[in-house]
Amino acid sequence: xxxxxxxxxxxxGKPILKGLSLTINAGEVHAxxxxxxxxxxxxxxxLAGRDGYEVTGGSVTFRGEDLLAKAPNExxxxxxxxxxxxxxEIPGVSNLLFLRTALNAQRAQRGEPEVSGADFMKLAKAAAxxxxxxxxxxKRAVNQGFSxxxxxxxxxxxxxxxxxxxxxxxxxxxxxxIDALRVVSDGINAMRxxxxxxLLITHYQxxxxxVVPDHIHVLMDGRIVHSxxxxxxxKLEAEGYAALAA
Amino acid sequence: MSTLPTRKDxxxxxxxxxxxxxxxxxxxxxxxxxxxxxxxxxxxADAGAPAIRHIAITIGAHARCTLTIINAGRDYGRIAxxxxxxxxxxxxxxxxxxxxxxxxxxxxxTVRHVGPNATSRQIVxxxxxxxxxxxxxxxxxxxxxxxxxxxxxxxxxxxxxxGATANAKPELEIFADDVKxxxxxxxxxxxxxxxxxxxxxxxxxxxxxxxxxxxxxxxxLEGLDDAARDAAETRVSQLMAALG
Numbered sequence: 320x321x322x323x324x325x326x327x328x329x330x331x332g333k334p335i336l337k338g339l340s341l342t343i344n345a346g347e348v349h350a351x352x353x354x355x356x357x358x359x360x361x362x363x364x365x366l367a368g369r370d371g372y373e374v375t376g377g378s379v380t381f382r383g384e385d386l387l388a389k390a391p392n393e394x395x396x397x398x399x400x401x402x403x404x405x406x407x408e409i410p411g412v413s414n415l416l417f418l419r420t421a422l423n424a425q426r427a428q429r430g431e432p433e434v435s436g437a438d439f440m441k442l443a444k445a446a447a448x449x450x451x452x453x454x455x456x457x458k459r460a461v462n463q464g465f466s467x468x469x470x471x472x473x474x475x476x477x478x479x480x481x482x483x484x485x486x487x488x489x490x491x492x493x494x495x496x497i498d499a500l501r502v503v504s505d506g507i508n509a510m511r512x513x514x515x516x517x518l519l520i521t522h523y524q525x526x527x528x529x530v531v532p533d534h535i536h537v538l539m540d541g542r543i544v545h546s547x548x549x550x551x552x553x554k555l556e557a558e559g560y561a562a563l564a565a
Numbered sequence: 566m567s568t569l570p571t572r573k574d575x576x577x578x579x580x581x582x583x584x585x586x587x588x589x590x591x592x593x594x595x596x597x598x599x600x601x602x603x604x605x606x607x608x609x610a611d612a613g614a615p616a617i618r619h620i621a622i623t624i625g626a627h628a629r630c631t632l633t634i635i636n637a638g639r640d641y642g643r644i645a646x647x648x649x650x651x652x653x654x655x656x657x658x659x660x661x662x663x664x665x666x667x668x669x670x671x672x673x674x675t676v677r678h679v680g681p682n683a684t685s686r687q688i689v690x691x692x693x694x695x696x697x698x699x700x701x702x703x704x705x706x707x708x709x710x711x712x713x714x715x716x717x718x719x720x721x722x723x724x725x726x727x728g729a730t731a732n733a734k735p736e737l738e739i740f741a742d743d744v745k746x747x748x749x750x751x752x753x754x755x756x757x758x759x760x761x762x763x764x765x766x767x768x769x770x771x772x773x774x775x776x777x778x779x780x781x782x783x784x785x786l787e788g789l790d791d792a793a794r795d796a797a798e799t800r801v802s803q804l805m806a807a808l809g
Contacts, residue, residue, distance in 0.1 A: 367765050370757070395767030407762040411780025420776065421766035428767065461762075477766065 320345045320382060320516045321485055327376035327541075328365045335361040337541035338377070343485065343516050348507075350519040350527055352552065353538035354560045359520045360404060362538070363489040367401040368394055382484060395421075396428035398484030400477075402491045406470040409461035414473065415443060417461045418480055425481065446479035449509065451502045467494030475506040486510060487518045492526035504529030524552035537563060576645070579700040579732045581669040584616060584641035591617045600625035600651070607793070609800060611638035619645045624654035626680065632656075633789060633797060636670050637663035637804040645673040652680030658687040659785040661797075662722075664697030664729070665807035673702045674718075678711035678744075685715075690785045691722040692778050693729035694808040700732035705746055707739045714744040722752045723781055725774070725808060775805060 321343040328336040335358045343349050353359050364372045366379065368391035379386040386394060409417065422442075423433045434442070447454050452472045462470050471491055478486055488507065492500055507517060507530045519532060527535070527549065535552055537545040537560065545551075545563055555563065569589050570577040577585070598604040602625070610618065616639060624630045628651075636642050648656055656676060664670040670693075676685045691699035701720045722731030733750035755777050763773035782801055786794050 367761075369761055369765075390769075391761070391764035392767050392769050395765055401765045403762070403765070407756075407758045409756075409759045409762065409777070409780070411783060412776055416776075417763075417766070420772065421763070421768055424769060424772060425767035428769075481766070 320347075321518075322380040323377070324379070325377040326362075326365070326374065326379060328361060328372055328374045330361060330372055334375070335541055336365065339538070339542055341536065341543060343518060345484075345516055346511075346513040347534065348511060348517045348519065348530065348532045350521060350532040350535045350552070351538050351543075352521060352524075352535060352555060357538045358541045359538055360489055363401055363487050363520055366394075366399065366487055367391055392424065393428065395481075395483075396425040400481060400483035400486045402471075402474040402478060402486060402488035404490040404493065406462050406465075406474055408463045408465075410463055412461050413459060414457045414461050415440075418443060418457075418477055421477070422480060442480050443476070446476045449479065450475045450506050451499075452476055468496060468499040471495055471503060472499065472506075475503055478510065479506065484514065485516045485518065487520070489520045490522065491519070492521055492523065500526065501529060524556040527552045576673050576702060579669070579698060579702070580643060580671060581641040584669070585643075588616045591619050594618065594620045596620060596622045596630075598622070598624045598628040598630045601627050603629040603631075605631040607633045607797070608635070608644065610634070610636045610642055610644060611804060614639070614642070616641050617643045617645075620647070622646060622648045622656075624648065624650050624656055624683075626651045627653040629655040630657070631788070632658050633786065633793070634658070634660040634672065635663075635797065635800060635804065636660065636672060638665075638807060639668060639670070641669050643671040643673065646675070648674065648676045648685070650676065650678050650680070650683035650685060652682060654680070654683040656683075656685040657788065658685075658689075659787065659789070660687070660689045660701075661782050661785045661801060662689065662691035662699040662701070663782075663801070663804050663808070664691070664693040664695075664699040665809070666695040666697060668695075668697045669700075670697065671700045671702070675704045675706065676716065678705070678707045678714040678716060680710055681712045681714070683711065683714055685717070687718040688785045688787065689718070689720045690782045691720070691731055692725065692782060692805075692808065693722065693731055694725040696726070696728040696730075698730040698732065700734075701750075702732075702734040702736070703748070704736040704738065705748075707737075707741050707744050707746065709740045711741045712743045714741060714746065716745070717747040719748070720750040721781070721784070723778060724752065724754055725778070775802075778805060778808070
């Protein structure tokens with residue numbers, strides 16, 4: 320599904336990723352943990368193609384294609400989804416318009432027919448219900464007046480409607496209370512299937528109690544320094560990153 | 566005014582004077598809303614419309630005038646309003662200026678509050694692409710008799726290109742001592758975070774830009790009923806195509 324090979328990237332001329340390699344197969348859930356400043360969010364932005372994140376070396380292959388050669392919107396159309404740590408507010412554009420535009424733009428790029436207004440409403444309603452987001456909020460401007468938890472639920476609603484092959488979720492658990500964490504975790508687990516993969520980027524082991532990953536990687540100073548199974552999260556929580564680096 | 570304006574005339578400082586010379590002199594059109602009545606109008610000034618329009622509007626006591634303006638699609642397009650509000654009158658203006666290529670699109674308003682208790686509200690939104698210039702010159706003049714005037718003007722402009730220009734010139738002239746006059750002007754670019762959010766969801770840049778621009782402009786259509794708003798938004802979408 321995703322092969323990252325020796326990826327190097329910098330922001331404002333400062334190297335952040337320094338030879339990161341990671342392979343994710345279809346059907347797997349991976350988690351990346353690491354201290355502040357290790358490059359976790361940079362990795363997610365580099366994969367999504369955000370301006371200002373410059374790749375200086377290495378390669379990323381997504382479903383057999385060169386991901387880095389594609390524009391950000393083409394990456395999304397190819398099946399990559401980035402759940403933002405800080406979802407953006409867009410005044411004057413409703414969630415429904417935003418999401419319908421996104422879905423149909425992706426379908427157009429893949430040569431698929433548009434989804435009709437009625438079919439889209441069914442999809443959006445089902446996703447909002449599953450993620451516990453009142454449907455009335457979908458009619459409001461994108462993320463405007465949403466609490467931190469509602470914004471994260473909204474990201475999950477978008478993911479469910481767009482059905483990406485790979486979801487990269489950047490600290491989707493931050494800002495969630497326990498109940499919201501459960502709902503969001505259920506939403507992520509519902510995406511698990513032999514055709515889909517998830518990359519969780521998180522600070523805390525808490526999320527990983529609900530969404531049990533197949534593999535956990537520790538990112539420090541721009542590289543994966545350690546990989547292990549689901550039990551690694553508890554070891555990290557108990558001993559910290561520093562012990563691992565030593 | 567019968568002599569050709571020059572750059573020294575404040576109200577013409579951003580005008581395309583070559584174009585003005587071709588269309589001079591400009592007849593003054595008049596609109597009178599009699600006391601106690603209500604009048605709503607839309608002015609869609611695009612390719613077929615006269616380059617320059619000068620409209621004098623008189624709003625009688627306790628009368629109401631709601632005006633929607635879309636000014637776009639012309640090498641030079643200028644609309645000048647001279648509005649006089651009598652006691653208790655209400656003037657509501659929503660205006661959209663769209664400048665593409667090398668166009669110069671202007672809106673110049675003078676709103677005179679000559680009696681007490683009149684209200685005026687102006688919401689003007691502009692977008693400029695290419696090397697276009699959009700300008701809003703808005704004067705509010707409150708006479709000594711205009712006590713309890715409540716006047717506001719809000720101008721926001723979006724620049725899509727480095728070569729595009731927006732000019733804002735709010736001007737208040739107040740001779741009464743118990744009035745509320747608010748004005749605000751802001752000129753900026755599209756929010757890069759919002760653009761990335763769209764891109765990360767699969768929306769191509771041109772489509773995202775159009776959606777964000779339309780959302781920005783639609784502030785000026787607030788307060789219209791659904792049918793009028795839909796019609797105006799459709800026309801705006803068509804005119805925005807020139808922005809590329």
